[in-house]
Amino acid sequence: xxxxxxxxxxxxxxxxxxxxxxxxxxxxxxxxxxxxxxxxxxxxxxxxxxxxxxxxxxxxxxxxxxxxxxxxxxxxxxxxxxxxxxxxxxxxxxxxxxxxxxxxxxxxxxxxxxxxxxxxxxxxxxxxxxxxxxxxxxxxxxxxxxxxxxxxxxxxxxxxxxxxxxxxxxxxxxxxxxxxxxxxxxxxxxxxxxxxxxxxxxxxxxxxxxxxxxxxxxxxxxxxxxxxxxxxxxxxxxxxxxxxxxxxxxxxxxx
Amino acid sequence: xxxxxxxxxxxxxxxxxxxxxxxxxxxxxxxxxxxxxxxxxxxxxxxxxxxxxxxxxxxxxxxxxxxxxxxxxxxxxxxxxxxxxxxxxxxxxxxxxxxxxxxxxxxxxxxxxxxxxxxxxxxxxxxxxxxxxxxxxxxxxxxxxxxxxxxxxxxxxxxxxxxxxxxxxxxxxxxxxxxxxxxxxxxxxxxxxxxxxxxxxxxxxxxxxxxxxxxxxxxxxx
Numbered sequence: 001x002x003x004x005x006x007x008x009x010x011x012x013x014x015x016x017x018x019x020x021x022x023x024x025x026x027x028x029x030x031x032x033x034x035x036x037x038x039x040x041x042x043x044x045x046x047x048x049x050x051x052x053x054x055x056x057x058x059x060x061x062x063x064x065x066x067x068x069x070x071x072x073x074x075x076x077x078x079x080x081x082x083x084x085x086x087x088x089x090x091x092x093x094x095x096x097x098x099x100x101x102x103x104x105x106x107x108x109x110x111x112x113x114x115x116x117x118x119x120x121x122x123x124x125x126x127x128x129x130x131x132x133x134x135x136x137x138x139x140x141x142x143x144x145x146x147x148x149x150x151x152x153x154x155x156x157x158x159x160x161x162x163x164x165x166x167x168x169x170x171x172x173x174x175x176x177x178x179x180x181x182x183x184x185x186x187x188x189x190x191x192x193x194x195x196x197x198x199x200x201x202x203x204x205x206x207x208x209x210x211x212x213x214x215x216x217x218x219x220x221x222x223x224x225x226x227x228x229x230x231x232x233x234x235x236x237x238x239x240x241x242x243x244x245x246x247x248x249x250x251x252x253x254x255x
Numbered sequence: 256x257x258x259x260x261x262x263x264x265x266x267x268x269x270x271x272x273x274x275x276x277x278x279x280x281x282x283x284x285x286x287x288x289x290x291x292x293x294x295x296x297x298x299x300x301x302x303x304x305x306x307x308x309x310x311x312x313x314x315x316x317x318x319x320x321x322x323x324x325x326x327x328x329x330x331x332x333x334x335x336x337x338x339x340x341x342x343x344x345x346x347x348x349x350x351x352x353x354x355x356x357x358x359x360x361x362x363x364x365x366x367x368x369x370x371x372x373x374x375x376x377x378x379x380x381x382x383x384x385x386x387x388x389x390x391x392x393x394x395x396x397x398x399x400x401x402x403x404x405x406x407x408x409x410x411x412x413x414x415x416x417x418x419x420x421x422x423x424x425x426x427x428x429x430x431x432x433x434x435x436x437x438x439x440x441x442x443x444x445x446x447x448x449x450x451x452x453x454x455x456x457x458x459x460x461x462x463x464x465x466x467x468x469x470x471x472x473x474x475x476x477x
Contacts, residue, residue: 008338015345019352026359033363041366164452218449 042093043069048157049143050115050126067118069128076106078239084109097132097141105236112240115145126154127244129237133229136221138162140171140229146185150241153195156180158226168222176216184210185234192238194231197223273399281403285411288472292415293465297383302416303457305375309432312420314361314368315375320409322353323385324402330393331401337394346389347380354379384412419460427451 040058043065047053053061071092073081084090092111100108113128114121127150132141138161145154158171170176183195193211201217208214215223234241271278291297305315326349330337337345358376361369369376379385388408393401424430426448429437437445450456469475 003338003340008341011336011338012341012344015348019348023352023355026356030359030363034359034366037363037366037369041370164449167449167452 039093045157045159046093046113046128046130046143049128049145049155051155064118068115070114070116070121072112072114074110074112074237074240076108076110076236076239078237078241078243081109097130098139101132108236110236110240112237113143124148129233131229131233133225133232135160135163135225136168136219137164140222140225142171142229144180144230144233146241150245151184151186153180153183153185160222163222164219167216168219170216170219171222171226179213183213187211192234194227194234196227196231199223278400278403281400282407282410285404285407286414287411287468288474290411290415290468291384291387291408292412292461293468294474295384295387297387298412299461301375301378301382302419302461303454304378305372306416306420306423306457307427307452308424308430309417309420311368311371311375312416314365315372315379316409316413316416318354318357318361318376319379319382319385319412320406321357322350322379323388323405323409325353326350326385326389327393327401327405328398330389331396331398334394334396342394343386343390346386350385350389351380384408415461415464418464419457422460423451423456427456 036058040062044053044061046069047061047065051064056064073090073092073095075081081090090109092113095109095111097111100110111130113130114124115126115128117123117125126145126147128143128145130141130143132139134140140158140160140163142156142158144156146152147154156177158177160169160171163169163171180195185192185194187193196212198207198212198215199220200215203214285291288294292299292302301315301319306312326346329349330346333345354377357379358369361372361376388404392404396404421431424432425436427450429435429445429447437443448456450459
């Protein structure tokens with residue numbers, strides 16, 4: 001009886017329904033927690049470009065984020081975008097940078113996160129831009145925070161999918177990220193130069209000027225990936241940066 | 256004559272101890288003499304892939320033990336119902352369900368770890384040890400015995416990958432569970448070995464563990 005086709009089919013059907021039901025139950029039950037985890041992860045990355053989050057718990061981070069971050073989405077020209085193609089509201093935190101990366105630069109959406117004093121939206125302290133690119137083994141991404149002069153790096157946070165542990169994966173370490181602090185994106189006449197990581201480590205201080213930082217020994221290709229990523233994203237955000245600069249200059253002229 | 260047989264039947268009745276000598280063997284054997292990785296050489300893929308650091312390795316080990324215990328238990332409970340013709344598919348469905356559950360729970364409560372392990376949680380499904388134990392043991396044995404067998408094999412797998420991860424992390428990154436050992440010992444410039452973070456490093460460590468173990472147990476492949 002157990003070997004009959006009917007038995008096999010009925011057994012398989014019941015098994016499939018039971019297991020499938022179990023999985024959808026688990027999925028539905030865990031969904032709120034999962035969404036919260038993903039949200040927390042994104043917000044943590046954004047904030048860690050401007051402040052040290054060590055020792056802060058999940059809820060504290062979310063609270064801090066709510067108080068200090070205002071987000072908008074702009075296009076390549078730097079104009080704000082509020083609706084997507086389907087007409088629904090865009091939330092900067094929900095913009096998938098990886099998916100946007102596959103589109104042509106002019107079709108992408110570019111989120112901007114403004115870091116301001118807690119509760120005071122006008123007292124902006126930093127502009128945070130997401131970046132995305134190719135490392136040696138897989139994608140790398142992060143957030144770059146610029147001071148209000150829109151030139152000096154305030155902080156960075158990087159992450160990666162599969163860079164070599166102990167070599168390329170060092171881009172996530174505080175020590176490497178801090179090397180960017182205080183470096184300049186534009187030169188004195190306002191041309192985009194970006195910031196490059198050099199080949200090799202412990203380069204002489206003479207070559208480490210405003211646009212160059214010390215490299216990663218054994219991870220030159222990852223470093224070059226980071227350089228390309230920064231260079232291209234500063235270009236993409238240049239439209240927005242220029243508009244902001246013009247706006248602040250006009251305000252200055254009025255006084 | 257008849258009274259004798261009745262007496263014998265009565266004598267047999269007391270239930271076997273929860274951890275009788277026979278059952279202890281289910282746990283002890285896979286730890287060393289019948290280890291799934293070093294002796295049966297199963298599950299090598301994950302032993303090479305996730306063992307660059309201790310923390311993800313521990314998470315994977317716990318996940319594998321969980322999946323093994325419950326898949327062994329479920330299959331053992333169903334063993335008289337499972338049609339032999341589709342038994343492999345049934346085992347696969349049960350394992351895949353449990354692995355998906357683990358992955359969902361990790362995503363909800365340990366998101367950082369979920370990202371780090373990424374594809375390797377899903378790959379527990381293809382870990383030969385899990386299905387091997389279902390096919391070889393759970394289909395023919397009682398639930399409790401199967402659970403013990405799963406615990407034994409799960410621990411046997413875990414201690415090997417944790418040992419590999421220990422050596423790879425300490426020599427490859429100079430850390431244990433992310434804690435900088437050599438720095439704490441005042442050896443800040445202790446040279447780390449880049450080979451250890453590549454899968455090749457795992458082969459070396461695994462080879463040495465197998466060597467030491469076979470030297471001790473005297474196991475020879477025929």
